[in-house]
Each structure stands twice: as structure tokens, then as C-alpha cells.
Amino acid sequence: MEGLLLAALVVASNFEGGSVGKVEQVAANHLRCAVKGQADANHRNRQANWYFFRIDGLKREPVRIDFTELSGEYNFKPGSHAVTAGTRPVYSYDRKTWRHFADDQVTWDEAATVLTVRFRPEGDQVWIAHTQPYLREDLQRLLELRHPHLSVSTIARSAHGREVPLLTITDAAAGERDKRSIWVMARQHAWETGTSYVADGLVRFLLSNAEAARRLRRENVFQVIPIFDTDGVAEGAVRFNVNGYDNNRNWDTADAEKTPEIFAVRRALEQAGRIDLFLALHNTESADYVDGPADAVAAELVRGLRAGTDFLDAASPRAVTPRESIDPGRMTVNQYLYYQQKVRAYLMELRVERHPALGRPRTAADFSSFGAGLARSLAAAVSGTGGKP
Template sequence: MRHIFLIIIALFLLAGPAISAELVVRSDFEGGSAEVVSISTSERKVTVRPALKKGRGFPCWWYFRLTGLDVGESYQVTTEPARGVYRQDEVLAAQWSLPDQAAISFDDQDWKQTSTGKKSNGSITYQFQAESPQVWLAWGPPFLPSTAEQLLNKAKAELPEAEIFELSETRQQRPVKGIRFGAVDRLEEKPFGIWVQARQHAWEAGGSWVGQGFLQWAISDEPAAVELRSKSVIHFVPIMDVDNVADGAGGKNAFPRDHNRDWDDRPVYPEVRAAQERIKYLDHEQRFDLFIDLHNPGASEKDAYFFGPNLKQLSKTQRQNYDRLLNCAVDHIGKMKKEFLYPSYVKDDEEYNRMSGTWVINHTAEHVVSVTLETGWNRPEGNQLGYQQVGAELGQSIGDYFQRNPREVDADSK
């Protein structure tokens, strides 16, 4: 009789409502960043903010794993801006941390966007339905050093003649890697030189995804890509500020220097010095023509655009090449502004001259074009596919640009 009673109790328990696992937030992995404000398993609600890493730049990047989900149920994640001073007396404005749509993944590989979040009292709440017991959420689709490693190895496998190189080690002894390919077997013919790099600001993950789109186009069998490789040598570095990316820090305005304010005669960051040395060598060998630094802008800037030099200070030769690159980009890149912008927010000429684009202009031949491509992130296209589409379109723009030799001056420009 006692056994029958126990069996009945067991069956009753099995038939009863399932007990949900506790919701748990973790960010102790590559690129992770989150400070938990509150968790309510019963209400299926979580509130987080970016981890404040003093001295490591803008505290706007957040990326975490949430476990304990019930498949099919709806959950809410609220994100608040980081609190406190991140450098000296600076507190970051909220809009940098609160994208209209968060990045979401149920496998930490394939990233989509949530529906548009609801903003209230300086925070934003995203809602989603659980497709598995765990989910990853982030400010934008993460692009990590491990992502870069996979990308470069895949590119090498698809284009065996390409060379993966180590630009340098970081201050924390992490490798900064890139890939070189194109007309490397015809250097005596002085092929065109193209340098594309991303992530001088670690939080700007979209820049690396744009770079991935560019690389995938540039190594492809597209006739324009094949032609470009036949007459140029391309260097691509997917992540410059590897340390801050790996540690889940923002990087911009970091101590002792912003990565993109370190381009002078005594750079703090070894990877900046190494890039300078390679670029100067290529220019000395008359094999350098185009420099593009990939970034993401502010939250309100939805389009893509180039930061360029002060056009009034350019020679006719320089203006000819800058105008032509812009025209090629406008022809190919969706939502591309039809004019160069100038970084008027930079406080003085001394700081301006320490930016990568300006340094390249000041240390290379007159015909060289040096620009920053800013791709809007706070928009429906601010995802893996959207960024990579911009990258492919950038490649097409570059291919068009080199249909003419930028080293030759038009007769009417003399």
C-alpha cells in the first residue's frame, strides 16, 4: 500500500507545473561586459548596464549570456547607461549605450536584431521570445579576436596565396593580425597599395563587420575583385585595438590615449607604431595609394559617410582623387552621404594631426587618399548582413576608383 501511495505522489509531481530555472547573467568571456542591476525570474525580467571599466574608454559596450529561459516564453531585458565617471570627470551620455534594437543570438554566432525597444526614464527595454534555454544579447553583433582569427583563416583557405601576418603584439601581449593579398609577386611593377583597418575604437563592432564584407568581396571571383587583386596589394587588419575588444571595453577616449589619437612620432600602442612603419615603407617604395579606417559614428547618424581632410587645403591632384573616390562610393554604397565631413569636434590642430587619417596624409605622397568610413549602427541595417553589404559595396567602390591611375594627374588639374 505504501508503494502505491509513493507512486501516486510521484505521478502528481510529474504532472504539476514545471519549476523554471533561475535566470542567470554571465559576461565572463571574451568581449563580455555587463553589470547586473536586477533579475526577476518570476517576471522574466532582467536589467543590466555596461560594465564601467575606468580608463578603458566609453562604457557603452554590453554583451552577456542569459541562461535559465523557458522555451517559448517572452522575456524583457532593460538596459541602463553605465553610472559613474569613466575618465577624469567624464560621464558618458546615455544614447551611446542604448541602441534602438539590440543584437540577439541563440547560438552566439548568428546575430539578429530585436524588435525596437521601448525607451523610458533614460533606459530601454527589449522584448524577445526564447528559442532555447539560453540567449546572448549585445549592443551590436560582437566581432571578437576569435572572430577575426576565423575570418582570416577562412580567407586564406579560399585564397591560398594570401598571407596572414602579425602586425604586432599589443601592450597586453595579444597578437594583432591582418592579411595581405593581391599582386605580391609583381612588386617591381609598383602595384597599387591599399590599406584597410577597423576597430581603433573597440566598441565600434560594426566597423569589423564592414571589413569582413570588404574582405569577402576582395577575395571573391567577382570580375572586379579579380581585376583589383591583379594590380594592387591589399592589407586588411580587422581589429586594431585588440586589448579593449577582448576585455569588453569601449576603447574610445581611453587612458593614456584614444587609439585614434595615438598617431604621432611616439605612439603608446605597438600596433599603431607597426602600422605606421608598414605604411611609410610602402609609400617609400612607391606602392601606397589608399588608406581607409572603418568606424561607427554617433547614435543619431544613420547614414554612411567619409571623414576627409580640409578640402580647401588640398592641391588639385589631391582634390581630384578625393572627389573621384567619393563619387565611386556614392554610386555603390547605400545611404552614402554625397560630401566629405570634417571632424570639427576635434579640439585643435595638434589633436587632429594625431588621428590616423591625418597622419597618413602628412606622411605619404601627394596622390594618396586617406579617409575614415563611418557606417551608421543605430538603424535596421546595423546587423551582420547590413554591415557586410556596406563592406562589399566599399570593395566595389575601390575597384571603380582604381579604374584610373591615381598617381597620374589629369591635364586640367596641372
């Protein structure tokens, strides 16, 4: 009996951001790990692309892990699955250095909808996740940066009572009168860790001593929300807040009880005064794009992104969805701000699967350096505006 216990691989997810579904040990070095997934308040739109767990008891022998229960639906269309043949999970032996599984370590069974990774462990314990985690402890390090041009406030309190921090970056000595106001919001969807790395990189660049950063601080006020769905990030959720509401729908129907995060941020935006440009950051598995009012500012933003980052899409900016084709309760933040508040608001998607120009998936470092280029592109895009679309 003792021998059997010693042979067991132990899977745990009882830590910040952790998530795994039912786990079966098929053989000594073979696990089947269901992906827990998350459905909305009406048990629809299940999305299964966040897993973050630790395996203990590894030996230096090849291990096989099958990821199962991947099917769900998206925008009420059943049968979709976010995890696909292109998915490359990440792993770490110390929770500091994360790497993607290589192409020859990953196989995909289309008929069974199962992703399998095979690897030879380099330690007796490994962490595995869909993308490199960005947790509240990572945000805390950002909040603790001491800089005279950074101030931190709380823009919302989550359904479970957690604070949603807002970082304001500007050179107060430069005077407020002609400054552009730029908002960047990340992580409405908890699984989209890359967006928090973009926001983190943007903030670190803006607070740097680079002459370009000093100038951007003099000319702009940057308002940055690195983690919008703080409950989802802490509790290992995928897409919906803890009450089952999508933080990037429901902006037209926000409610203090069901969607307290949207409700509070929406009110803060209504009271924010001038907003020259608002950008919501998202991740997809397989596409980059910018969506919003296709004016000269958008054109300049996309031009800057193409010149100064690894942004991919040739078709951006994509036109904002017409008002009349948005169903009640389905408004995204950028649609709401644009149609209801006449704010120039965009959504940007950045892919997590293999980036063709890089020849590999974007790493956390790639997302972080994207943030620096994004800061410059946003500022350049609004430098010629009078403040209204």
C-alpha cells in the first residue's frame, strides 16, 4: 500500500489562481486532467481555457498528461473549444521561469478533443498553466513601485470584496490643462494573463527614466487597470465574474449587485471628465486585432503598433459593431463608451498561440515589451486630437 502511495502523482490547485477539474491517474506516469471551465449565470457559454495546477511526486521518467473536457460554447454557439491543436501550455519548476511546451511535446486529438503533453520532468514538482500566470502578487509589486509620478487608488470593489486598483501616471509638475487622458484596462477576463503583462510593461516603461517616458508623463495622464476581474484572477476563473456575468458584456445593463466591478468602473468613467482614448486589452488564442471607431486616431494607433510592437493584424482597425446589432446585455466596454458616452474607445486582442513572426508563442516578456510600444503608440495616436471623437 505504501508503495502505491509513493508512486502516486499528486495534483493540487489550492493556491491563488489555481484551477483543475477531475484528475485521474491512468498509469504510473499518465494523468488525465479535466479542465474545469466556467459557464455563465445561465449555465451557457462554458469556456475551458484556464488551468493552473501543480504536480508533486514526479520521477525523472517521461510523463503524459491529457487535458480533457475542453468543449464549450462561445456567444451561445455550442461546440466551440478554446484549447486547440495550436495550444502550447506553459510549465515551471520554480514559478519564476516559465516555458512553453515545445511543438514536439504536444499532440492534439481532434475527434476526442483532447490535448496531450509529454515531457521528462526536471524536478519532482512542476506547475503547469494555460499561459504564464499574472496574479495579484505580481500586481502588488507594481503598486509598490515608488515614483513621484505614480499614484494608486481603488476604482472598484469586487463581488467578493477585493479591491480593483487603478494606477494614475502623470508628471503633476507639467500642469493638467493640455494633457491627453488615456485609459488602458486589462484582464476583464481572468484567463487573459497576457493583458496584465502588457499593462505591467506599459506602466514600467512609463515610470522609467527614458526621455520618451518623461515626455509621455508630461503630455498625458495614463489611467491603468492591470487586473479588472480581481476575483476571477484570485479564484482561478476563466471568463465570468463570480456571479456568472461576462465582464466584457453587460456594460449596458450593469448592476451593483450582479456586476459590481462593471458598475463601479462605469461610474468612474462617467465621472472621469476628458477621455481622449480608452483601450480594453484582451487575449485570444489565435488572432490580433483592434476594434473601434475607424478614424485618424485609430489609423495612427495601428500604424504605431505595427512599427513599434509585434502587433500582427493587417486588417485593423476593424469597425465597431453597429449599435442596432448589439443585443441588450451584450455591450462590451468599448461599445458602451463609444455609443453611450461618445468616448473614443477600442478593444485590442492579442493572440497567445504561436506568433508567425516570432516563430513561437508570445512569452510574458514579449507581452511586457509590447506594453512599452503600446504606451508610445497610444500617446502618438492622441497627440493631434482635440479630445473628442
